[in-house]
Amino acid sequence: MLLAAEPDDAHEEGENQQLLITTKGGPGLEGLVVGSYCHDVLIRGGRVVGETLGGAAAFVSNVLDAASPQDAALNGTAPFVVVAKVGHDFVYASAPAPARHPPLLCASPTTSFHAQFSETAASAHAPDRELRRVRACDPIYPADLPDRRFAYGLAVGVAGEVLPETLERMIRLCRAVLVDAQALIRAFDGDGAVGHVALDDTPYARLLPRVAFVKASSEEAPYVGVETTRQRCCVIVTEGRDGCRLYWDGGEARVAPFPAVQVDPTGAGDSFLAGFATGLLWGLSATDAALLGNFFGAAAVSQVGVPTFHPKMLQLKKYLKRRQQNDIVRV
Numbered sequence: 001m002l003l004a005a006e007p008d009d010a011h012e013e014g015e016n017q018q019l020l021i022t023t024k025g026g027p028g029l030e031g032l033v034v035g036s037y038c039h040d041v042l043i044r045g046g047r048v049v050g051e052t053l054g055g056a057a058a059f060v061s062n063v064l065d066a067a068s069p070q071d072a073a074l075n076g077t078a079p080f081v082v083v084a085k086v087g088h089d090f091v092y093a094s095a096p097a098p099a100r101h102p103p104l105l106c107a108s109p110t111t112s113f114h115a116q117f118s119e120t121a122a123s124a125h126a127p128d129r130e131l132r133r134v135r136a137c138d139p140i141y142p143a144d145l146p147d148r149r150f151a152y153g154l155a156v157g158v159a160g161e162v163l164p165e166t167l168e169r170m171i172r173l174c175r176a177v178l179v180d181a182q183a184l185i186r187a188f189d190g191d192g193a194v195g196h197v198a199l200d201d202t203p204y205a206r207l208l209p210r211v212a213f214v215k216a217s218s219e220e221a222p223y224v225g226v227e228t229t230r231q232r233c234c235v236i237v238t239e240g241r242d243g244c245r246l247y248w249d250g251g252e253a254r255v256a257p258f259p260a261v262q263v264d265p266t267g268a269g270d271s272f273l274a275g276f277a278t279g280l281l282w283g284l285s286a287t288d289a290a291l292l293g294n295f296f297g298a299a300a301v302s303q304v305g306v307p308t309f310h311p312k313m314l315q316l317k318k319y320l321k322r323r324q325q326n327d328i329v330r331v
């Protein structure tokens with residue numbers, strides 16, 4: 001699979017879009033992150049063991065900020081925009097991610113999840129938590145997105161807030177869009193318990209040929225339908241402590257994990273996706289970008305809530321960049 005190094009502005013309906021993130025610096029690298037911040041309540045053995053900032057947008061912007069501090073300092077601005085919504089009850093406005101990337105305020109309450117953790121997950125691929133959405137903020141509408149072009153977009157909803165028309169607008173605005181499957185296939189029962197629907201049965205399915213990557217956890221992968229979806233875009237399945245696999249039309253690759261002592265699995269998938277996008281921005285091959293994704297996923301599970309990164313951790317960039325052969329990236 002060839003991943004073009006330079007952008008291509010043509011985004012026709014049905015076009016089989018390839019990854020179009022340029023490896024060269026400059027304002028053309030601005031990203032668009034769409035998905036709301038939320039309140040997470042962590043419950044173990046019936047007891048609340050933590051209350052933290054959540055929402056994929058929080059974990060994603062945390063990684064993107066950590067991975068591009070020099071760019072941000074040079075421009076005086078972060079090289080990406082976050083479109084997130086919260087209510088007036090939002091308690092993490094001064095936390096680093098929302099403070100740097102303020103959300104839109106709504107009359108509805110902040111999205112809130114209760115995460116019930118099992119004491120032991122049977123395998124790396126077994127679900128280790130049951131999620132319940134107890135409050136939902138407003139959806140993010142196409143009109144909420146800035147009206148300008150971006151190098152890349154990350155659709156990272158957690159509670160159904162990225163509407164099909166919003167994803168379509170992202171595709172029009174961004175040269176390449178990476179999607180977290182959880183933004184597309186979550187369904188909520190009367191109690192808010194999170195379930196899944198088949199991606200093919202959703203209005204998002206027709207947009208897949210115009211998406212560059214879809215990332216799914218092992219639990220979500222059967223609903224994404226890897227065999228069908230890989231014919232439309234590249235699919236990445238994360239496998240917890242086993243790392244991840246990439247599937248494209250005609251091939252696949254396994255990417256090894258980093259060791260970690262897991263204290264809180266929340267945000268691993270989000271941090272993975274942001275690390276993966278960062279790797280592509282650095283000009284890495286998709287498999288090396290996935291290695292960077294594994295690195296940030298492992299870092300996320302090692303800390304409770306939105307993790308902090310020691311600058312030394314980012315020395316991985318030097319190592320991975322040394323492996324980079326040239327600007328045209330092949331898998």
Ligand SMILES: Nc1ncnc2c1ncn2[C@@H]1O[C@H](COP(=O)(O)OP(=O)(O)O)[C@@H](O)[C@H]1O
Pocket residue numbers: 216217218237238239240241242243244257258259260261262265266267268269270272293294295296297298301
């Ligand atoms: N226990 C772990 N040890 C090392 N890396 C992990 C661990 N759990 C998750 N990761 C990393 O985070 C990524 C996403 O985790 P996963 O559990 O598959 O996703 P999700 O959080 O969406 O359920 C994995 O692909 C892996 O890179």
Ligand SMILES: O=P([O-])([O-])O[C@@H]1[C@@H](O)[C@H](O)[C@@H](O)[C@H](O)[C@@H]1O
Pocket residue numbers: 038039040053054055056057059113131158182265266267268269270271
């Ligand atoms: O753990 P993960 O799958 O990467 O992502 C999580 C979401 O699934 C969850 O709904 C949200 O409340 C967490 O804050 C986090 O964003």
